[in-house]
Amino acid sequence: MPKISNTGKNMPESPIRKLVPFAEKAKSKGIEVFHLNIGQPDVKSPSCALEAVKNNTIEVLAYSNTDGSESYREKLANHYFAKSNIKLKAEDIIITTGGSEALLFALGSITDPGDEIIIPEPFYANYNGFSSSLSVKIIPITSKIENNFALPDIEDFETLITSKTKAILICNPGNPTGYCYSKEEIQQLAALVKKHDIFLIADEVYREFIYNKGAKHHSILGDFGLEEHGILIDSVSKRYSMCGARIGYLISRNKDVLTTAKKFAQARLSPPTYAQIASEAALDTPTSYFDEVIVEYKSRRNLLIEELNKIEGVKATKPMGAFYCMVELPVDDAEKFSQWLLEDFSDNNQTVMVAPAAGFYTTPGLGLNQVRIAYVLKKEDLKRSVELLKIALSKYKN
Incomplete structure (x- = not known):
């Protein structure tokens, strides 16, 4: 049988997209998935x-x-x-x-x-x-x-x-x-x-x-x-x-x-x-477009940090720019937890998808208890997502 190249074998999977099949399976069961895993803005294109x-x-x-x-x-x-x-x-x-x-x-x-x-x-x-x-x-x-x-x-x-x-x-x-x-x-x-x-x-x-x-x-x-x-x-x-x-x-x-x-x-x-x-x-987009977008993202960032800080054992950074936040969770393996969120957890037929952070490091052992959250959802969905995360962490401990 023809062989796959070592280059192909060594190509790393994306931590942002590797859990997509689990998300799709959850959706096929009628579960709503809030996507905090990918930086796809929800604001309208100019x-x-x-x-x-x-x-x-x-x-x-x-x-x-x-x-x-x-x-x-x-x-x-x-x-x-x-x-x-x-x-x-x-x-x-x-x-x-x-x-x-x-x-x-x-x-x-x-x-x-x-x-x-x-x-x-x-x-x-x-x-x-x-x-x-x-x-x-x-x-x-x-x-x-x-x-x-x-x-x-x-x-x-x-x-x-x-x-x-x-x-x-x-x-x-x-x-x-x-x-x-x-x-x-x-x-x-x-x-x-x-x-x-x-x-x-x-x-x-x-x-x-x-x-x-x-x-x-x-x-x-x-x-x-x-x-x-x-x-x-x-x-x-x-x-x-x-x-x-x-x-x-x-x-x-x-x-x-x-x-x-x-x-x-x-x-x-x-x-x-x-x-x-x-x-x-x-390039002809008016400055007002960016002014509105920045106000919105800043508001989302502040809401996200405020809500995350209410969860015991969670440590969140305060990002200065972009629309991502690195979050440390009270779990041993964030990737297993992220997969569990999609496979085994839901609350009122809703769950949340995050990006395990180990894939953002190359030093072995780093980021194992961290996730990246993209705050690209409207604020009510963002708040509900953090609420789901809090409920999930409580259940996961048990």
């Missing part, structure tokens, strides 16, 4: 983006340019300058099929099999998959729930750098932690990657979502001297509630990175045409 597709008169749905339509890249460059005073050119940008493809292009452009990238953990679980598919080794550096998952000491980063280290990868604000790095923390990272002549890759897909008073997102494209060392990953998925568009982009001022990434882009031909039309139009 009408300007949807109308741009509906009203388009394309007669031949042709390939776009390999690196994305020029009009979209020009508009993106202008948007960065108008929004953040960051100067870019259209040729600094490659449009990709989601932020996932942008990260794959970035890693493929700067690493060889056996090379290493350093990532603060817990981190977005699919970083494991991207790295595994390229035979790149993740070197984790652990941030802790006790200090809200702040950046670990920069000296600890430096001890991990070897001749195989090619980059440090951060998500800012963080998925799954919601932590937003300060200007001083980005400056420390910038100085470190320049000292060792490696790259700093920043996944900034949640940069619009900052909730703490006085907190601010600091892009690596800003005044940090990372012209040759910075690679930015971004996406329209969360910002505009357009996850299904599958449009992201890679930005760098390093010409060698862009030239190499473009070869990967050529191999997949082009990003989707209609989705680019929607994404380009989305």
Whole structure:
């Protein structure tokens, strides 16, 4: 019988999606499942983006340019300058099929099999998959729930750098932690990657979502001297509630990175045409849209934390941005508990689905009693979800 590759065998499952079959089975029994496991916003996509597709008169749905339509890249460059005073050119940008493809292009452009990238953990679980598919080794550096998952000491980063280290990868604000790095923390990272002549890759897909008073997102494209060392990953998925568009982009001022990434882009031909039309139009979304969304998410975050803190034995962080919260539960194995929620628990024909957090770590044994909660549901559903969690924990102990 033909054999499956070791690459395929070693490809990790997604902790966000691996329990979906259990959720579907619960639904088939008539149980309502509140999905706190995945960051699928429930806010409406901007009408300007949807109308741009509906009203388009394309007669031949042709390939776009390999690196994305020029009009979209020009508009993106202008948007960065108008929004953040960051100067870019259209040729600094490659449009990709989601932020996932942008990260794959970035890693493929700067690493060889056996090379290493350093990532603060817990981190977005699919970083494991991207790295595994390229035979790149993740070197984790652990941030802790006790200090809200702040950046670990920069000296600890430096001890991990070897001749195989090619980059440090951060998500800012963080998925799954919601932590937003300060200007001083980005400056420390910038100085470190320049000292060792490696790259700093920043996944900034949640940069619009900052909730703490006085907190601010600091892009690596800003005044940090990372012209040759910075690679930015971004996406329209969360910002505009357009996850299904599958449009992201890679930005760098390093010409060698862009030239190499473009070869990967050529191999997949082009990003989707209609989705680019929607994404380009989305740049015209009024500020009021984001103001309303941020107020709503902040309100949801506050409600979630308030309700979680009422449950004995539960420890919840207070995220500064994005829309995720890391939660420590009074259980030995959060994955078993998460599966039990779907297989064996319901209250008034309702249950809740969370993401076990061990999959957001690579250090064995970490995150076993933690889950990630995405607060993307309306507040009444969010409150009911925490109530279900409280009832479930009580029953699970017994």
